[in-house]
Amino acid sequence: MKPYPKKTLGIYSLTCCEGCQFEILKDYDDFSQLLKYYDVRNFRLGQEENLPGPFDVSLVEGTPESKEEYTLLREIRKTSAIVIVIGSCAHLGGIQSERNSLPKKMTLAKDVVSIPEVINTDFIVPGCPISHKELFAFLMDIYWNKVPTLHDLAVCFECRQNENQCLLKEGKPCLGPITRGGCDSICVNGGEACYGCRGATDQADFAKMKEILKPIISDEDSTNMMTIYGDYECEWKRRTDEGK
Amino acid sequence: MKENSIPKIEGHATFYAHLKAGRIDKARIIGLDGERFVESIVVGRRYFEAPVITSRICGICPVIHNVTSTKAIEAACGIEVSKQTKELRKLMLCGQMIQSHSLHLYLLALPDFVGASSSFELQKTHPDLFQNAVTLKKYSDLIVQIVGGRAVHPVSNVPGGFKKIPEFSDLKKILNESDRIIEISQKTLALFASFDYPQIERKMIYSALCEDNDYAYYEGIIQTTSGNKFQAKDYHNYVYEELKPYNRAKFATLRGKEMMVGAMARYNLSRNKLNHTLAAYLKTLDISDKEFDNPFNNILAQAIELLHFVYESQRIINGLMRDGLKSEKMVEPKVFRAGVSACEAPRGTLFHSYSLDKDGYITKCDIVTPTVQNLASMETDMKLLAPIIKGMKPAERNALIEMLIRGYDPCITCATH
Numbered sequence: 001m002k003p004y005p006k007k008t009l010g011i012y013s014l015t016c017c018e019g020c021q022f023e024i025l026k027d028y029d030d031f032s033q034l035l036k037y038y039d040v041r042n043f044r045l046g047q048e049e050n051l052p053g054p055f056d057v058s059l060v061e062g063t064p065e066s067k068e069e070y071t072l073l074r075e076i077r078k079t080s081a082i083v084i085v086i087g088s089c090a091h092l093g094g095i096q097s098e099r100n101s102l103p104k105k106m107t108l109a110k111d112v113v114s115i116p117e118v119i120n121t122d123f124i125v126p127g128c129p130i131s132h133k134e135l136f137a138f139l140m141d142i143y144w145n146k147v148p149t150l151h152d153l154a155v156c157f158e159c160r161q162n163e164n165q166c167l168l169k170e171g172k173p174c175l176g177p178i179t180r181g182g183c184d185s186i187c188v189n190g191g192e193a194c195y196g197c198r199g200a201t202d203q204a205d206f207a208k209m210k211e212i213l214k215p216i217i218s219d220e221d222s223t224n225m226m227t228i229y230g231d232y233e234c235e236w237k238r239r240t241d242e243g244k
Numbered sequence: 245m246k247e248n249s250i251p252k253i254e255g256h257a258t259f260y261a262h263l264k265a266g267r268i269d270k271a272r273i274i275g276l277d278g279e280r281f282v283e284s285i286v287v288g289r290r291y292f293e294a295p296v297i298t299s300r301i302c303g304i305c306p307v308i309h310n311v312t313s314t315k316a317i318e319a320a321c322g323i324e325v326s327k328q329t330k331e332l333r334k335l336m337l338c339g340q341m342i343q344s345h346s347l348h349l350y351l352l353a354l355p356d357f358v359g360a361s362s363s364f365e366l367q368k369t370h371p372d373l374f375q376n377a378v379t380l381k382k383y384s385d386l387i388v389q390i391v392g393g394r395a396v397h398p399v400s401n402v403p404g405g406f407k408k409i410p411e412f413s414d415l416k417k418i419l420n421e422s423d424r425i426i427e428i429s430q431k432t433l434a435l436f437a438s439f440d441y442p443q444i445e446r447k448m449i450y451s452a453l454c455e456d457n458d459y460a461y462y463e464g465i466i467q468t469t470s471g472n473k474f475q476a477k478d479y480h481n482y483v484y485e486e487l488k489p490y491n492r493a494k495f496a497t498l499r500g501k502e503m504m505v506g507a508m509a510r511y512n513l514s515r516n517k518l519n520h521t522l523a524a525y526l527k528t529l530d531i532s533d534k535e536f537d538n539p540f541n542n543i544l545a546q547a548i549e550l551l552h553f554v555y556e557s558q559r560i561i562n563g564l565m566r567d568g569l570k571s572e573k574m575v576e577p578k579v580f581r582a583g584v585s586a587c588e589a590p591r592g593t594l595f596h597s598y599s600l601d602k603d604g605y606i607t608k609c610d611i612v613t614p615t616v617q618n619l620a621s622m623e624t625d626m627k628l629l630a631p632i633i634k635g636m637k638p639a640e641r642n643a644l645i646e647m648l649i650r651g652y653d654p655c656i657t658c659a660t661h
Binding site: 013014015016017018019020021022023025026027028029032035040044045046047048049050063064065066068069094095096098099102112128129186187189190191192195221224225228 | 249251252254255256276277278279280281282284285287288289290293296297300301302303304306347351355361362363364365367374377378381382385392393394395396397398399400402406407408657660
């Protein structure tokens with residue numbers, strides 16, 4: 001039963017690895033279910049005919065680099081009722097945001113900015129890459145006019161449910177305690193540390209995290225670790241400033 | 245002729261071709277993706293962070309970046325990994341090849357041949373073909389998921405070995421699927437062998453990793469059809485990169501000469517080392533044993549490789565199950581110096597090169613992607629289309645040029661990184 005007509009959807013990609021778009025196409029059975037509720041009007045990776053907006057919902061991945069991408073981004077905002085940013089690049093700046101701390105002479109390029117710094121956005125689906133299940137659940141909530149919400153517990157919550165050995169207890173670095181869960185602790189399940197691709201939880205205690213990491217790795221290494229997908233230390237400073 | 249952004253390729257690119265008196269005198273591929281300066285980002289970081297970051301260069305081929313980067317870091321750290329680690333990585337790369345080739349064949353290339361405008365339309369007009377794509381994709385995702393821990397941007401493979409060894413029962417799960425997948429891949433190959441490809445022929449230098457007895461993709465030395473042979477660590481002396489003002493991606497040449505890498509290059513150089521069952525099957529399809537010279541045949545070469553790598557994945561799993569999976573200790577670095585490695589990505593030879601300082605921090609990084617090595621020959625091949633497109637309407641012309649570019653399976657996000 002479908003009381004509402006299909007909503008229109010645009011899927012856009014700015015500069016990035018396009019892994020999130022592939023994640024959308026990952027499970028075609030799931031994707032074709034989504035097509036029952038959404039009419040995909042713009043998706044350059046998957047189709048030849050791509051229409052301009054207005055759309056009910058637009059998904060954007062990546063960070064804007066060129067002038068054209070900035071223009072496109074503003075255009076997307078103007079023509080979409082709801083803008084959802086997907087993936088670490090769009091959400092936090094992603095791996096390329098580390099470029100901002102390089103000497104300017106080396107790159108001659110402008111700073112990388114995340115999408116919420118350029119336009120007003122409505123929702124964020126975090127992760128590098130996103131989980132298509134989480135995104136589709138988001139889109140279904142929107143279809144049924146519900147407000148989607150993000151998991152706001154740390155990665156550690158799911159990690160313990162998955163019965164993983166705690167890396168920090170083993171004396172190995174991990175950013176699980178301050179990072180937003182919802183990823184099913186997929187990296188730690190695979191033996192790797194959490195590098196914080198989903199950004200900080202609302203209650204993240206950065207000072208405590210630094211303290212825990214201190215006996216494990218050097219200050220330089222913990223800074224490196226906390227700046228892979230976006231700058232945790234900037235976020236920490238921003239939150240402290242706001243708190244004042 | 246110009247096009248806004250070529251649909252159905254990885255990354256954003258456009259082309260420009262100037263048609264004058266029946267000849268194309270100017271042909272350009274213009275990348276539209278912004279630069280992310282990945283090579284500079286990893287500088288100043290610890291050696292083990294390189295594979296995490298460089299796998300994010302590309303969302304369609306993260307596995308190959310992850311493995312090549314890991315191998316280069318291992319070369320720089322004097323790490324020798326076990327046979328089991330090598331086999332697991334090869335299995336993961338089989339998954340990568342099947343993933344990338346099936347996606348390109350069915351969803352990006354096939355619509356051109358059956359007259360569908362998109363993969364979604366294909367779902368309506370050719371549901372059986374579409375289902376093949378879904379099944380192949382699922383199989384490859386399963387492999388990468390089980391061996392690497394996640395289908396996009398795998399996590400388990402790091403310098404020194406695998407942080408987590410797959411379960412025996414999970415490998416069995418892949419093996420149970422593989423007979424059905426072989427059948428689908430055979431059908432896929434038969435389908436792509438039945439198409440009429442636009443006919444253009446040219447002489448080109450092909451370059452790929454080669455081994456004496458195997459169809460190389462994980463290790464080997466680089467050989468070219470022009471007679472060059474070199475080790476990965478000497479790539480600077482052979483593969484020259486240059487910048488062109490109109491493209492953010494670099495153009496690479498083999499000492500100034502255009503070359504082609506990828507499925508067709510591998511087929512041309514190592515076709516006598518393909519799986520025997522596959523070789524017999526090729527004969528029944530009337531695919532000649534000659535070198536491919538038509539760039540459109542890259543698509544056919546991918547279909548051949550698809551089947552080859554499904555057989556290969558089956559072979560590796562059988563071997564792993566026979567020898568038993570052991571949980572191994574990670575190999576720790578012995579020294580920190582410079583290291584280079586090359587692997588065959590779905591689109592061709594990929595080079596990663598790192599220099600480390602005495603504490604294991606990265607001081608230099610250089611990555612040469614396959615698409616970068618193909619851009620120059622892509623532009624030349626566009627010019628060859630001139631006689632065919634002479635009488636065509638502009639829309640048809642654009643479609644054919646796009647089809648040629650798509651046939652190369654370029655990855656602009658990789659090329660720009």
